[in-house]
Amino acid sequence: MSSRNDILQAIRDQAIPERPLPSVDIDAIIFDDPITQFQTVLESVGGQLIQVESHAEVTSHLTGFPPYRNAQQVCCAVAGLDNLPDGPNFVQLDAIDDPHDLKAIDYAILPGHFAVAENAAIWVTDEAVAHRAIYFLTQHLAIIVPAGEIVNNMHEAYRKLATKGGLDQHFGAFISGPSKTADIEQSLVIGAHGARSLSVFFVQSQAM
Amino acid sequence: MNHATQATAFVANDERAHWHDSALWFVRSKRDKCAHALPEWEDLRAAASEVKMHTISRLAKYLEQFEVNAKKLGVHVHWAKDGAEHNKIVHGILQKHDVKKVVKSKSMLTEECHLNPCLEKHGYEVVDTDLGERIVQLREEPPSHIVLPAIHLKKQDVSTLFEKHLGTEAGNNDPQYLTEAARGHLRDKFLGADAGITGVNFAIAETGGFVVCTNEGNADLGVSLPKLHIACMGIEKLIPRASDLSLFLRLLARSATGQPITTYSSHFHGPIAGGELHIVLVDNGRTEILGREEFRRSLNCIRCGACMNTCPVYRRSGGHSYETTVPGPIGSILAPARDANEFYSLPYACSLCGSCTDVCPVKIDLHNQLLTMRGKIAEKKILPWSKRIQMRLTSSVMKRTWLFRWAGGIARWIMPKLPRFLVYNRFNPWGKQREMPPFPKKSFRQLYADRKRNRQEDKPK
């Protein structure tokens, strides 16, 4: 414990005059059409947005995606989306003990809580996902967000998280687009370690 | 060490130095586009700066609050006074869990503490998983930039390196292909790791949680497969409230790479199910900087790297020329603040253009701090004697108007008469690539006096 006390004491010894803590509620950007803004930014960071009426429509879109069609193993953690068409092998996340066993998942369909228009980020947590690793381990990713769950900017996002206890989960993340790197000569390459593609679905109705 | 010597070596390869300059200018331009798209940009900077200044002014309180809240979440909190203690703590945790293989995401703090060599010495396999960091790790060299660790390398260099270490095709320089090879290589490392180490971008006092930002997803993979997560952070990474993140996450990626946000901004509020989460809080000289009012603001730094991308000197001398963990303008304050003797030349590796100050998302007055640091270096007589005496002499001349006029007159009289070889030689660094200024017959003050006289003579007419 002595290092702890030494550090705290060393800080207190400096007797720095207190500076005021400002409000974070600055006049932040608001969009006329947040969905279009979200879509534009998402596309610029390598993702795509699909707006659908129902889960059934999600299904039909997915079967049209080559990464989904060609997937050997698929998993889904979105309630109401479990009747996906036959084809790939379905892996039940809940039935797996060790996330390492998810290493062959090609396509994951996972829930997102809300979207942020200014930067195409989606808030996800491990609340309904047995292994958070799957968000990053899957080769391709679809995130299903209830339509209308969109905020303009990060200020609104954190206000939303505060009121909904969004940070109570052990893990939560903003995800914006697929995994990427530009570490080799500043050339943008999509698919660094995480998902190689990201499709975001805004779904109007939760019913099938 | 001396920055100028290292810089000269870098500049000597003109084509490569220009390539380096353009690569970073490209990042700066992307940042400009992002910043200018937000009308509230300056308000964001001001608020973020004030949040940091406030936190620093009450740091002990917030560290304690953070510790209490983190413990409530089941997180183990450790404190380290310096790099050695930090490494010892990390080593101890790994030992206890019988870890053999570690994956690590980007953490400037662990670079600063030289964690990797320490763990390797004890027989651990430590793999840096950020692509750029993995590249420099395989090359056995330090990162040259805090956000873009391999920005000094060309794709050919990476290709040669990967051919040797990862068995890629000789001569295939395609970044897509090379990244794919690294993806495969590192996936095995992620799947085989016993523990994941990450840095911390922001730690939240009111919740006890912290945020890690990456584009590649390497931090998340590294701490979502193994059961053990160790997060290492400097004590200045604290922010009071979760809502403060709205400012910082808006500023960080826009400033760093010109993206609206990093791909992954992960919030950790407790260990993974059935696992352990450790946080190591490190001082390593930070409380000392805290005590120096003129440099305190440098603790605002969120390590975005924007000051490097904009610095005309950094862009043309490369990160390695600074010989510090954090190079560029911010590094030129942090390093001499810690060891002025070794890093005295860094504050002088700056034309005082002020671009860093204007680009900094947390409003660190970088160029003014660099100037202040020069004052400290001169005061402590670390500045070479030859430079100090030169300034003393110039000052003595300038204090005496007659002497200034006389010295100027002599110079203007003699310089045009000297043969070229006496003016342009190795004792005249100005003249190596530049012509000397003209040496006119008369000074302004003489011409002005002539003119005044003529006018007075004209008047009676």
Next chain:
Amino acid sequence: MKVGLFVPCYIDQLYPDVGLATVNVLERFGMEVDFPATQTCCGQPMANTGCNDDARPLAQKFFKVFHLYDHVVCPSGSCVAMVRQHYTHYTHGNAEFESLTQRTFELCEFLADVLKVEKIHGTFSHRVGLHQSCHGLRELRLARSSETVGNSYSKVRQLLESIEAIKLSDLQRTDECCGFGGTFAINEESVSCMMGQDRVADHEQAGTEVLTAVDMSCLMHLDGFIRRQDKPIRVMHVAEIFDAALSSCSEADTVRSEDALTATERTS
């Protein structure tokens, strides 16, 4: 209105024409210009090297020389930035001294802010490349820097653009440092020279015929490359361009002293 003319030491000795042009321009706008001959140097080279003890007596000398003037005007953004921003270390709470530092102006800002000059009469039919000298830009805020966000403005550019027949170059990097940086030009010769050559190259691609700035020190450095490499570019201080334009038309056509005086009354 009487102004104290502060001429940087190296302009006094090496670029007397810039000093004369400054006098001409100020007189053309109705100013009574006085050059106190005991002045030497503001102390910036010493201060920027960190040798504050060597800079301090020069700051005090500056105070002695100029404290009786209502306005001090200087054809250098850098030297004025030294006085206005960095003399705080040397004023030691002397209110008169502090007030003097705030009454010291770079030429263009004096024209734009104090005399409210909106137009420089006359013609200058060349393609002019404006180098945004850093201290004028980021310490005196003579223009919006490319890093910061807000309404864009440039006091120097606006004055230049008001001249008939002038064309301004479009640069790829609008406000990158030239690499002079005082003793930096010597200490870090290789980086300094690369920066300078890059600036010259940018002006070359933009078709600059006359390269100008508010600081002759930047131009001295850039001219060093231009002359060494025999480039078809001429350097001129902004005061020289203003002077050339104003001299191209008769006094009657330009702003007369009465106009300028009315302008100053407006400000007071």
